[in-house]
Amino acid sequence: METRSDLRTEELLINMGPQHPSTHGVLRLVLTIDGERVVQAVPHIGYLHSSMEKIAEAKTYRQYMPFADRYDYLNAMGNELAYVRAVEKLCGIEVTPRCEYIRVIMAEMNRIASHLVYFGTLGLDTGSWSPFLYCFREREAIIQLFEDTSGQRLLYHYFRIGGLRNDLPSHFCDKLAEFLDYFPARINEYNDLLTNNIIFQRRMQGIGYLSPELCRRYSVTGPNIRGAGIPYDIRRVVGYSVYPELEFDIPTRPEGDAYARHLVRVEEMRQSVRILKQCLEKLPEGEINVKVPRRLKPVVGEVYERVESPRGELACYLISDGSEKPWRLHWRAPSFYNLQVLPELLKGAYVADTVAILGSIDIVLPDVDR
Amino acid sequence: MDAGLDMRTTGTKSDDSILSILRLIVQGIVSIAKSHWVTLVNFWRPTVCERYPHKDKSLDYKPGPGYKGDFALITDKEKGRLRCIACQSCERACPNHCIRVVPAGKGKDRYPAEFYIDVGLCMNCEICVEVCPVDALTMTPDYECSVHDPRDLIRNIKQLTERGMEFDEVSRVR
Ligand code: SF4
Ligand code: SF4
Numbered sequence: 001m002e003t004r005s006d007l008r009t010e011e012l013l014i015n016m017g018p019q020h021p022s023t024h025g026v027l028r029l030v031l032t033i034d035g036e037r038v039v040q041a042v043p044h045i046g047y048l049h050s051s052m053e054k055i056a057e058a059k060t061y062r063q064y065m066p067f068a069d070r071y072d073y074l075n076a077m078g079n080e081l082a083y084v085r086a087v088e089k090l091c092g093i094e095v096t097p098r099c100e101y102i103r104v105i106m107a108e109m110n111r112i113a114s115h116l117v118y119f120g121t122l123g124l125d126t127g128s129w130s131p132f133l134y135c136f137r138e139r140e141a142i143i144q145l146f147e148d149t150s151g152q153r154l155l156y157h158y159f160r161i162g163g164l165r166n167d168l169p170s171h172f173c174d175k176l177a178e179f180l181d182y183f184p185a186r187i188n189e190y191n192d193l194l195t196n197n198i199i200f201q202r203r204m205q206g207i208g209y210l211s212p213e214l215c216r217r218y219s220v221t222g223p224n225i226r227g228a229g230i231p232y233d234i235r236r237v238v239g240y241s242v243y244p245e246l247e248f249d250i251p252t253r254p255e256g257d258a259y260a261r262h263l264v265r266v267e268e269m270r271q272s273v274r275i276l277k278q279c280l281e282k283l284p285e286g287e288i289n290v291k292v293p294r295r296l297k298p299v300v301g302e303v304y305e306r307v308e309s310p311r312g313e314l315a316c317y318l319i320s321d322g323s324e325k326p327w328r329l330h331w332r333a334p335s336f337y338n339l340q341v342l343p344e345l346l347k348g349a350y351v352a353d354t355v356a357i358l359g360s361i362d363i364v365l366p367d368v369d370r
Numbered sequence: 371m372d373a374g375l376d377m378r379t380t381g382t383k384s385d386d387s388i389l390s391i392l393r394l395i396v397q398g399i400v401s402i403a404k405s406h407w408v409t410l411v412n413f414w415r416p417t418v419c420e421r422y423p424h425k426d427k428s429l430d431y432k433p434g435p436g437y438k439g440d441f442a443l444i445t446d447k448e449k450g451r452l453r454c455i456a457c458q459s460c461e462r463a464c465p466n467h468c469i470r471v472v473p474a475g476k477g478k479d480r481y482p483a484e485f486y487i488d489v490g491l492c493m494n495c496e497i498c499v500e501v502c503p504v505d506a507l508t509m510t511p512d513y514e515c516s517v518h519d520p521r522d523l524i525r526n527i528k529q530l531t532e533r534g535m536e537f538d539e540v541s542r543v544r
Contacts, residue, residue, distance in 0.1 A: 059465055062497065063465040063497065065497075066465065066493055066495035066497070067465070070493075130408075130412075137418050140418065147434075147437070148433075148436075148543070149543065151433075151436045151437045151438035151494075151543070152437075152438050152494060155493070157496065165496070165543075166436065166542060166543045167543075169434065169436075169544060170544065189408050189412075192404045192407070192408050193405050193408045193409070194405075196401055198394075198397055198398045198402065199398075199402075
């Protein structure tokens, strides 16, 4: 057969998303592929933009509270925590010890719930259906407790400036203790099901390598940076709320691949269980609310308050001009920063691994777009 | 790191002597057998999923007190009138502007002639309930609000009063 000199191969441009089932929301990835390898990946964001920061300028500090739930919907309690802490710092409000403990309990429960969703959806992304169902069953126990406490199942609006909506319901502590007793055994089960499964391991090991250098360059935080071997956790670095009084480890893995990030999250669930057990023991009696003026007018000034969300460093930057409404509010949303590193991770990866790598950095799209 | 997370398969990726391939096969079989064992254990656990709304059990579910469901206006049974004094605090406080109160009467006899809440617009934040000076408005554990026409989601004073008949106080977590 005659060979023709103008025969050649071409790079192919494919659109992944915005309505792709495995992009965890509405993310559009434009992939340039050469055969089976990704040459370049460009994430297009903004499909879920909801003006969360602009809305704040038109609402009073109290009115904005329920909006804080709504951008990282898997970590609503954590968002509320960041926002109330910022407002309280701005107004110089000190909350009671019981309130602090309950807030930490809620934030840690939400961390477990969020990691369970991550675990389940990563299973889905890599072709395993059962972990998703089992994780959601366990998550249901937490959601039920949230429902009994705050009256809602996903977007709670439970924290208030200077306190909480109400005290814990009478059965809360027993139910939570019961959950904490059986949950670690369930984590072992999930590990047998997914983490130690040889197919999953060989799928996840060695893909999406994130070096410490890359983490620093892109401000990657959360389990992603800890999966690259750097023990950076705001709960330790800043030590906000009652975290300095609690004992817990910060799990890290040196490998930096998708599997390492997965292991860090699994271990974090165990640490959250540890924190919750201590909180239940130490939970002080007493009031939950302090008196706050009806019309909240902070002094002129600005605050930057950081908390550790399940996805990384979550911060609320608030500027007050002395009126009832914030002059400017900005969210340092961890998913936004973590997503920026995706093109670097995808360079040279197989197309089939794209979804697994995306799943392993665990982003929530409304958190990216705000 | 926990003992449950074994890393036995690491490092065998590029090694392809017969022995290591055999070892890998055995490990694969063991790990997959374990996964199946977990599924088998879960097979005997109680089912948690319900075929809503086709099963009676899920229809019976009532959330606890303090659930942020549909709205109700509380009637003062002694005086035989609504507690609401049509002060419109809730209307002003609502972040989504989904309440509309039409006041009538003067001074002490002020009452709401109409009271609309657009449940479709509401984000169930409970700010309106909290600002009410006379505890006249409450959220109830009624959660089944789905309708075919979005206009049916706008509650009027008649519906709100009817639902409020079972309530003497604002529904709160106990
Ligand atoms: S619950 Fe919130 S959004 Fe709904 S009517 Fe009341 S204040 Fe408005
Ligand atoms: S429900 Fe309460 S806040 Fe709203 S108008 Fe009536 S009295 Fe005022």
